[in-house]
Each structure stands twice: as C-alpha cells, then as structure tokens.
Amino acid sequence: MAETKIRPYSFEPYQPKEGEEYMSPEQLEHFRKILIDWKTELMKEVDRTLHHMQDDAANFPDPTDRATQESEFSLELRTRDRERKLIKKIDEALERIETGDYGYCETCGVEIGLRRLEARPTATQCIDCKTLDELREKQQGG
Template sequence: MPEPIFQDIPDYKSKKGEDFMSDGQTQHFKAKLNAWKDQLINDAETTITHIQEDSSKVADINDRATLEEEFALELRTRDRERKLIGKIEKTLHLIELGDYGYCKTCGAEISLMRLEARPTADECIDCKTIAERKEV
C-alpha cells in the first residue's frame, strides 16, 4: 500500500509562545486529514474501476481463483480504509468543535509529534499505552 499522501505535507513547526491548537495548527491538521481522506476515496474509486475492468472472463480456473483472491484482498483493504475515513471524519468534527488534540481519557494535550505521526490520535501516549496493556 502506498504511503499516505499526508506524509507529503511537512510537519508543523510551532512558533515560540504559540498556544496549543492555535489556528495555524488546526488548519495544518485539517489540511493533512483532508488530503489523507481524499487519497483514500481516490484509492477506493481506483479499486472499483480496476475490479470492473479486470473481472472479464478468465479461461483458466486457476487464474480465475487467483484473480478472485486478489480482489478479495483489495476489498478487505478498502473496507479497513472505509473505517479509517469514518475516523478521519470524526477527527475533522473534533477540530470544528475545538476538542482536537486533547486526550479523550485524561484531557491532556496530545503532543504535536504524536499528532503528526497519527493525525487521528485521540489519546495521549500514556493513556494509549495503558489501554494497550489492558487489551493483552
């Protein structure tokens, strides 16, 4: 799978004395999230076209089985991405509400470095680590 297009957007450089989740920061993450969402939607449309064009009759039963397995894998990937689009939309909504960048568990600021790596993060690294330990 190709790298997300939001990786092409340079990381935000905080200005000295800048408040957390200033207008510049929120606009940066909004642009990053929208670019990622647009890429996922474009990938889904490409998959639909690819499946429609490549699903013509294949004479060999083994080739047909291989092709169907490839389609199934692609569709599973797109299903995961569909769920990710929902998470991106939820995150964009949090930006609009002014709640983006704060941990849903403890309310602390999520570091800009974490948000750059995972723009949909909704927990600080400490709360996420604790939650993951509980899952095991």
C-alpha cells in the same frame, strides 16, 4: 495493487511560534489540511480499485485463473475496507477540530502533542493512555 497509506503523505512539520497556544487556529488549520489531503488520497485509491475491479472482472474459463482473480479481489476489498474505516476516523478527527476537542486525550484530557498528531492525525489519546489501553488488551486477550 496499490498499498494502503497508513499515514498522510508529505507535509512540513509544524513549527510553533514562541508562546503560541496549543491548538491555535494555525495549528488546527495545519491538521485540517493534513486530514483533508489524506482523505482525498484514500478516496482516489478507492476509485482506482473500483475501476480496476470493473475493468479486470473477466470470467475466466480456467478455475485456477478464476480462483486467483477472486483471491486478488478479496485482498483488494479487505484493503479498501480498512481504508473506509480510516476515512471514518479522519471524518471524526475533522469533526473534533470543529468542536474544539481535537488534540486532547479523550481519556484524561491532556494535550496529545503536535508530533504525535503529525505521526497519527486521527489519534484520540495521549501516548500514556494509549499504552495503558494496549497493556490492558494484552492482559485480557492472553
């Protein structure tokens, strides 16, 4: 079973030109390509899983074999569910590129930063706001 890719596969880190404005058309195109390539890879994984499950869906007479297969299918479906949610986040990031909101923190409005976006192209918060949110979650949850 293939593992979910939690970040896009290979790309060249963007090297801004001297004096280049943040989220220039070239930068936006760089991130659009990363997001589209990542989504394409995830969609291929979803298709592979579907075909794998259809091909392997055997009715085992042995209850242990049947339970093992059901357990494997359940794990694959959970993985695909995470990928489906990730595809939704990718689509939302592509929408933010179109609306001109991509690359800016939805909480405080500052630049998220090229390297953070390359590490997590679906990021919607700067590292400071994200860290504060995580601290609040920990305090409320525990």
